[in-house]
Amino acid sequence: xxxxxxxxxxxxxxxxxxxxxxxxxxxxxxxxxxxxxxxxxxxxxxxxxxxxxxxxxxxxxxxxxxxxxxxxxxxxxxxxxxxxxxxxxxxxxxxxxxxxxxxxxxxxxxxxxxxxxxxxxxxxxxxxxxxxxxxxxxxxxxxxxxxxxxxxxxxxxxxxxxxxxxxxxxxxxxxxxxxxxxxxxxxxxxxxxxxxxxxxxxxxxxxxxxxxxxxxxxxxxxxxxxxxxxxxxxxxxxxxxxxxxxxxxxxxxxxxxxxxxxxxxxxxxxxxxxxxxxxxxxxxxxxxxxxxxxxxxxxxxxxxxxxxx
Numbered sequence: 573x574x575x576x577x578x579x580x581x582x583x584x585x586x587x588x589x590x591x592x593x594x595x596x597x598x599x600x601x602x603x604x605x606x607x608x609x610x611x612x613x614x615x616x617x618x619x620x621x622x623x624x625x626x627x628x629x630x631x632x633x634x635x636x637x638x639x640x641x642x643x644x645x646x647x648x649x650x651x652x653x654x655x656x657x658x659x660x661x662x663x664x665x666x667x668x669x670x671x672x673x674x675x676x677x678x679x680x681x682x683x684x685x686x687x688x689x690x691x692x693x694x695x696x697x698x699x700x701x702x703x704x705x706x707x708x709x710x711x712x713x714x715x716x717x718x719x720x721x722x723x724x725x726x727x728x729x730x731x732x733x734x735x736x737x738x739x740x741x742x743x744x745x746x747x748x749x750x751x752x753x754x755x756x757x758x759x760x761x762x763x764x765x766x767x768x769x770x771x772x773x774x775x776x777x778x779x780x781x782x783x784x785x786x787x788x789x790x791x792x793x794x795x796x797x798x799x800x801x802x803x804x805x806x807x808x809x810x811x812x813x814x815x816x817x818x819x820x821x822x823x824x825x826x827x828x829x830x831x832x833x834x835x836x837x838x839x840x841x842x843x844x845x846x847x848x849x850x851x852x853x854x855x856x857x858x859x860x861x862x863x864x865x866x867x868x869x870x871x872x873x874x875x876x877x878x879x880x881x
Contacts, residue, residue, distance in 0.1 A: 607847075609848055615850050642672050
């Protein structure tokens with residue numbers, strides 16, 4: 573009996589000593605996401621500064637990174653320039669190439685067009701890899717507005733794009749367009765990403781597209797932190813009906829009616845680093861000094877984070 577009591581006593585002591593650690597683990601604070609800031613060159617594309625000036629402006633405005641368009645890279649190469657020279661310019665600017673916007677038709681149903689689209693996508697991925705980039709947008713480019721979509725087949729096509737990403741080191745970020753009439757809703761992008769059945773699947777949301785396509789913002793809570801690496805920041809206005817708003821109607825983040833407290837809280841709760849990229853197409857901004865537009869956009873993004881802790 574003495575031996576049994578001794579064992580019970582020691583067991584109780586051991587259990588008691590473990591309780592503080594268990595409680596500590598249960599009450600540990602969840603890690604909040606960290607953010608970096610990026611300039612999508614569409615924001616100042618109306619001024620037509622060219623790819624070298626885009627880089628200079630983004631650096632001078634104080635951004636951490638830049639989001640290029642593949643058409644601008646193609647034009648740069650067409651003029652006899654070299655990717656390694658552009659990579660050196662970007663590196664010396666202190667910027668990081670966070671993503672690129674391209675329109676390779678990887679999702680179309682026509683087999684030959686899709687084959688050529690994947691060839692284009694791989695070439696553009698290689699461009700980005702040479703510039704130190706790790707991502708490229710993968711929107712539903714080339715798919716007809718009213719064309720019926722087999723979402724399981726779309727998932728297999730996205731899987732093919734992901735395989736190219738693993739080959740090149742530049743991963744395709746699944747992007748949906750709110751006014752496209754094809755993949756316009758977050759739920760559709762989630763279906764495609766799920767059907768790809770690949771842990772590297774990523775979704776690229778956009779405040780305007782979430783609004784314009786009717787997705788709303790609550791469903792973002794269904795995505796794990798790693799599913800979103802980059803998020804397009806912009807805002808939408810109250811005086812134009814939802815179904816009539818266009819890309820050109822986007823305004824600076826915080827200048828419209830987007831539910832910023834909710835958006836930022838959701839992103840923070842995801843716990844993983846996020847790139848916030850300013851993507852605008854506002855023709856009024858295109859009439860202004862591009863450096864001042866870039867600076868103002870960055871200031872407004874930072875202010876939103878400061879006022880929504």
